Amino acid sequence: MPNLIEKNLSQAIMQRRATPSFDGAAIPDGALEKILNAGLNAPSGYNLQPWRFVVVRSAEQKRRLRAACYNQAKVEEASVMVVACGDADGWRKGDLEEMLELGREGGMPENYAEQAKVNIPNYLSNHPNLPMWLNRQVMIAFTTMMLMAEVLGYDTAPMEGFEADKVSEVLKLPLSYHVVALLGIGHLKGSDKFYGGRFSTARMVFDEEYGRPLKL
Template sequence: MNIKKAINERFSCRGYKSKRISDKDLNKILEAGINAPNAGNLQAWRFVVVNKEDVKEKITKASLDQRWMMQAPLFVVVCSDLKKLKTYYPDKFKLYAIQDTSIAAENMMLMAFSLNIKSCFISAFDDNAVKRILRLPDDIEAYAIITLGYSDEKKSSKRNSLNYSLKFNSF
């Protein structure tokens, strides 16, 4: 995989074909997630694959009812085990949960791109509803939802120049 191409060309896809993602490709995507850097190598992330239509429908409704989500053959809900993180990082466990799940999600989306599978990172959802729908244990929290699927959609987003975001030694 050309990592520069994946980083520069990956986009938030909102139009999918009904083509199923193979178990082999899904496993590659999930393996990329568990190989992400994380706080203290605790690997506190948990992934819930959602591929049943009725569960997808409930998750979609809990995600501001973004109807386009239903086109994706599956979702990966990226969660974190807060109890595990809190044991080692009592003051920063929530921050580390956000960071760890975000990095894992990006790894999965880049791997998906390398397999010609499109994705979208979703953070706009009712976390309590998702927790209830997926029957997540008390210490497991959902931080992101990734839609995955095949698409002919091609987009590019205008990005600010590096100079806009970059400062050296101080702001």
């Protein structure tokens, strides 16, 4: 069993690499729970939490999932594959009510709750691009899980190389579910990937308006 050292967030961010290959060693349930909970604590628009996650650990199901992911070997090698989805109908099927209930427990003002009951169905039933809205929310939870896994000393692999219809079939997902991304979690096998480098702040970040590079 590899010796896992908890890292701070800065170390996890800077040392993280998209893991090329996993050794398959298991992850304790307690660590997995911590990783999943981190994601479930992410922020979302109106706190609607439209994300859903399928945890795949059995050899048989990982093999099927691999076939839906262009045969990428790490799907089968990872200790855990977390399939991150967004549910386009969650808000219609209880999420809105539960969000308001939880909010009220935490002190949500009643006039906010009354407004939200009207505004949220208006907003989402007329949304021009619900898959985009789901992606925006789900990727925050996904990234939070990825970073928590790295903080705990595990290795991760984010993946968009999959065929959504095949993943949905393997996991028996309801029609309202959109597959957003897959996260492999486990222990690195062999050497890590090279560092691909990142674009500079001067080129990527603007000061006050487009075109003025931020100088710090």
